[in-house]
Amino acid sequence: MSPEPEFPYDFIGKILITPEEIEKRVAFIGNQIHNDFKDSKKLLLLGLLRGSVMFVTDLMRKVQIPLTMDFMSVSSYSGSETSGFIRIDSDHKTNISGWDVILIDDIVDTGYTINTVKKLLLDRNPKSLKICALLDKRERHKVDVPIDYLGFEIPDVFVVGYGLDIDEKGRNLPYIASVDPKKYENSKHK
Ligand code: IMP
Ligand code: MG
Numbered sequence: 088m089s090p091e092p093e094f095p096y097d098f099i100g101k102i103l104i105t106p107e108e109i110e111k112r113v114a115f116i117g118n119q120i121h122n123d124f125k126d127s128k129k130l131l132l133l134g135l136l137r138g139s140v141m142f143v144t145d146l147m148r149k150v151q152i153p154l155t156m157d158f159m160s161v162s163s164y165s166g167s168e169t170s171g172f173i174r175i176d177s178d179h180k181t182n183i184s185g186w187d188v189i190l191i192d193d194i195v196d197t198g199y200t201i202n203t204v205k206k207l208l209l210d211r212n213p214k215s216l217k218i219c220a221l222l223d224k225r226e227r228h229k230v231d232v233p234i235d236y237l238g239f240e241i242p243d244v245f246v247v248g249y250g251l252d253i254d255e256k257g258r259n260l261p262y263i264a265s266v267d268p269k270k271y272e273n274s275k276h277k
């Protein structure tokens with residue numbers, strides 16, 4: 088019998104952030120949000136689908152004040168690396184006028200996604216709008232994105248796990264791992 092493989096996907100490079108480190112950091116951010124919004128009557132955690140799902144559901148359990156959860160789904164137009172145009176595939180349901188909104192994404196890369204969604208949400212008159220991201224590839228930013236609540240800064244490598252994917256694979260990993268580009272190419276031809 089062949090031994091169990093080390094990872095469920097054969098394109099994993101190495102584990103960068105362990106489940107324990109994620110749990111600790113999420114609890115820390117949850118506590119920050121809890122303290123910052125104790126007096127809020129209308130707090131909305133607004134996640135971007137699908138990468139932020141695991142993060143949002145873990146985070147909300149660490150914020151023990153009344154709140155609402157909502158999601159929206161956006162995708163980049165091809166060429167958005169330079170233009171920053173996004174398409175809304177599915178909008179949030181909550182009328183955010185007068186709400187304290189925390190916009191949550193899995194990772195900030197160039198910053199275009201968060202920046203564009205942020206502008207769009209500000210037009211909808213929230214009482215306040217904060218940005219929260221699990222990961223940040225700061226050296227890749229093309230636009231200025233002030234992140235109010237951040238999990239971890241990471242180097243310029245492609246990562247999967249804890250909600251993040253490569254071509255829809257890898258979201259179920261309980262840790263953040265780098266993708267080995269050579270292994271990934273080989274895995275596509277199997
Ligand atoms: P931005 O608009 O360039 O900041 O892109 C952010 C989006 O790109 C994220 O919401 C992710 O969907 C995706 N992304 C960027 N880097 C990675 C990565 O390393 N792993 C998985 N998704 C990524
Ligand atoms: Mg995403």
